[in-house]
Every structure is written in C-alpha cells, then in structure tokens.
Amino acid sequence: MYDSPSSNEQLNFKKNKPLGEILIEAGLISPSQIEFALQEQLNSSSKIGEILASHRWIKQQTADFFAEQWSTLIKQKQKKPLVYYLRCSGLLDEQQIAQLLREQQQQSKPTRFHRLAVERGYIKQITLDFFLANIFNIYNTNNFSFAKPYEIISRYTKGKTNFRRMELSKAPLMGVSLKGIQLDGSNLREANLNSCNLSDSSLIQTNLALVDLVKAILTKANFERANLCQANLREAHLKEANFAKANLQEADLREAYLFNTVFAGANLKGAKLGSEYSYEVYYDSDTTFDRSFNPQRAGWKQID
DSSP states (O other): OEEOOOHHHHHHHHSOOOHHHHHHHTTSSOHHHHHHHHHHHTTOSSOHHHHHHHTTSSOHHHHHIIIIIHHHHTTOSSOOOHHHHHHHTTSSOHHHHHHHHHHHHHOSSOOOHHHHHHHTTSSOHHHHHHHHHHHHOOEETTOOOOHHHHHHHHHHHTTOOBOTTOBOTTOBOTTOBOTTOBOTTOBOTTOBOTTOBOTTOBOTTOBOTTOBOTTOBOTTOBOTTOBOTTOBOTTOBOTTOBOTTOBOTTOBOTTOBOTTOBOTTOBOTTOBOOSOOSSOOEEOTTOBOOTTOOHHHHTOEEOO
C-alpha cells in the first residue's frame, strides 16, 4: 500500500543523508558491506563510494550519481520519467532498457516499464520503492528508515559502543559485527540480525520478540530479562550467554550451541529445544519448561 506523507514527513525523508545510508535504503548494498567500507576508510583517503565500487558491490557511476546528483534531483519540482533516473544512476544500461521496451511492445496489455524491470531482475523492488518515494512522493507503507542502523554502524566504527534505548524495530542489521555493544532497553522487535556478531554485548531488558538471530554469534551476550518471545535462534552460537529471567516463549533454539549457557529463571514454555545435549546447559528451579521437556534427561544441569 502507498500513502502520501505530510510535508514534515517529506522533509525528514528528503533531508541530506550520508551516501552509505542512501545506498542501504535503496537496497543497493548491505549493512555488512557499508560496515566493511567504513572500517576500510579509517585507514584510507578513499571515499566511501570509491571503496564500495572497488569491491564491485556497486558501479562507480552509481556511487557518483547518489553522492553528486541525488540531493539536487529529489528537490526538483519538474520530474523526468523514472527510466531517466535509473539510467543516470547506472542501474539500467541502454541494452536493458531497449530489451524492456521491446518486450513491452510485444505485450497485448503492456506491463509498466519499472514493474517489468523488477520482474526481469534488473532492479530490486526495494530499489524501485526508494525511487518512487524520493522522486515522485509515492510511499510504500513498508518503507523502513535506515538512519538508526547506519548511525550505529558509523558510530561503532569510530569506537562507540553505547546504544542503550535505541528504537530499532524491524531494523536490517544482518551480517554486521557489533561486538561488545550496549543495547540495554532497546526495541529490536522483528529486527533482522541474521548471521550478525553481538558477542560480549549487553541486551538487558531488550525487546527481541520475533527477531531473526539465525546463525548469529552471541558468545557471552547478556540477555537478562530480555523479551525473546518467538525469536529465531536456530544455529546461533550462544556459548556462555546469559538468559536469566528472559522470556523465550516459543523461541526456536534448535541446533543452537548452548555450551555453558544460563537459563536461570527463564520462561521456555513452547520453546523449540533439542532432545539431548552433550555439554552443560544451566537452569534453576524457577526456569519454566513445557511438561514434555525434561531438562535433566536432556543433559541440562540444575544450579541453586
């Protein structure tokens, strides 16, 4: 669904943003790629766009377009056809454009050009939505602001670790490495943290309901009193993690590595757990399980 935002929302949407944030929001690079580029920039005189292009994650033409032309183009009242912007940004070349136009002409009921470009895999839906929102003020209600994720990545590369009480609901942070950060009291409901590295981090009383933590590295992470209801922790590395008094109802912990992990006082009702463990996992008399799960039979160790 699409909505027209208020003038204030449009102003906030269109204000100047760092190149990395724009490229993530447009679906052209991943959070982990911008993290890598920012780290590399610390020891380089190269611009972010040059670094990204040198790794062939985007074209140099695309980086230059968003760095040099984008802020001016989105303020222009006179708009050009969408294909103009896709061509100028290097996201569609002349051959692709010609092919799409030929295909349109052959259809009895022609598909709109930009929809056809998505169907053929030339551009992503998220990229199309980004152009429609910024150039033509056609907003998808599922659009997500990447300002906070980019801010965290950018500040982290500069040595900052305190991100308490951050609003990161549905944030895309897959694959990033944010070791030793403090996210206490933050809201990460439905965030995508697939394959991220949050080892040694503090997530006390953090809302992680429905979060994707598949294959995440969470060694020694502190989830005390955190809400992980329906969180997906499959194949996560949870060595020595602390889930004291955490809510893990209906969380998926299958194939997760739980060596020396502590679940004292945690609520594990409905959680998906392995049937046996060859290493020590800790619980106490206040830990809540389904009746069908016997922690001692599974190899868990009770602590006082």
